[in-house]
Amino acid sequence: MEKVKLYVMESYNELMHKVTWPTWENLQSSTVLVIIASIIFSLIIFVMDFIFGANPENNVFQGILYFIYEMFG
Numbered sequence: 001m002e003k004v005k006l007y008v009m010e011s012y013n014e015l016m017h018k019v020t021w022p023t024w025e026n027l028q029s030s031t032v033l034v035i036i037a038s039i040i041f042s043l044i045i046f047v048m049d050f051i052f053g054a055n056p057e058n059n060v061f062q063g064i065l066y067f068i069y070e071m072f073g
Contacts, residue, residue: 022030
């Protein structure tokens with residue numbers, strides 16, 4: 001039990017005195033960067049899905065490649 005208590009005390013000490021936490025401005029800019037990157041990646045995946053066809057059985061969203069296969073297949 002003494003080892004657990006020592007571990008908790010050392011962890012607390014390290015978190016309070018040795019870890020450098022980001023400032024509020026750094027945290028906000030990092031969050032904005034992550035949100036923008038997530039939107040860009042999701043748009044890239046959507047475009048790839050649209051070009052190559054996500055679900056050929058769906059008459060609403062078939063993709064360009066599905067129509068090419070229909071023309072030559």
